[in-house]
Amino acid sequence: MGTPTSVKNFNSASASAPILHGNPGSMITVLDAVLVNGYGLKTLDQLVVAANVATCTVSAGHGYFSNQVVTVAGATPGGLNGDVRITVLSATAFKFSTTGISDQTATGTITAKVTPLGWTKPFSATNMGAYKSSDPLSTGMHLRVDDTGVVTGRHARVVGCESMTDINTFTGQFPTTAQLSGGLWWGKSSTLDTTARNWFIIGDERCFYFVVAPNPSNSVNGNMIYSAGDFLPQGSSDQYNYLIGGPYSDYTTFSSGTITYCASTSAPSGMNTGYMPRLNSQAGGAVQALRAGCMSWGTDYSGGVSYAGGLIPQFPNPIDGGVLITPVFLFEATGALKGLRGTYPGFYHLPVGLANTAYNHLDMVTGVDTLPGKTLLAVRSGNPGQTAYNGCSLFDLLGPWR
16 A cells, blocks of 8 residues: 555654653663554544545544554454555644545544554563564664663663573674673763653664754754664675664764764764674674765865765755765775675765755755655754754655665
């Protein structure tokens, strides 16, 4: 029915969305809802089918956003049930397309909820969780999230694991303790309190991106982008094409310079931007990953993987008025030569100068020549403690990514 539903998005502004804050456990609450359980369960007052469009009414308000995927259940005829991508008509009504169902008013106790990404949570403890893709084609890696506040409740610490038997028993850790003790830092909040922070997640059944604005002084532009899951491998024999990305320390209060530790920027050698479980040779041992677009963006940033020598185009391109985007390439950070390991799925750099406005946060973008027919979503990122933003990335909103 309708458009593809493998790519899903989730927004803290949605009614009944879980709250992310600066105390222990809030990130587990968000990940449980987004990856495993879903949220925002509503009972429909009415579902009417007319001309292959189902219009749903919730008089108390549904709280959903256009282009979200929701799961409809309990309807007769049964062909209305399942995962559907919706268009919001008003605070109390939304619609989705149908095929093969005659015009009618559906019966039954009909419910809808925001559909999770379909991951599993095989192991858990208080304020801790291990998450794994349920897709049989996935690499099968685990994402271990420790949100107990061992260091500070304002952060969760994350590592990947090749295998686990319980939340504290695992092998094949990446990054290793020697590489980064405790794992990457997924910051939630600049302050240790229960004040809600803005967040946005977009992903598919094998990978997701977690956008967090930890500082209320820059709640729209000061986003950090974390990532976890299977990337698109360069080699067909790669069975360990999994990456977790994020800062190597506390950046929730960072307020100067260019953020190079979130997934939205290219980063030169030596920066802990992410880790993969093994080399492309499939030899064991965690390996650091580097990111690059064909042109890295920033005021004058010209890191070691900037193929344009630090030159940043205007927006839009003054030569043809086009929107320039690049894939996000992932390299193995080993030896003098950096091997191209793969690309992030559904994620693109927008290499423009910081003086250009480009797009607002969560703007929808269409008409990009190199991605005909695609609908993209703009995500701004920048230093949490500033009011400006450092740049803008684009995500394929509707997919599929693979």
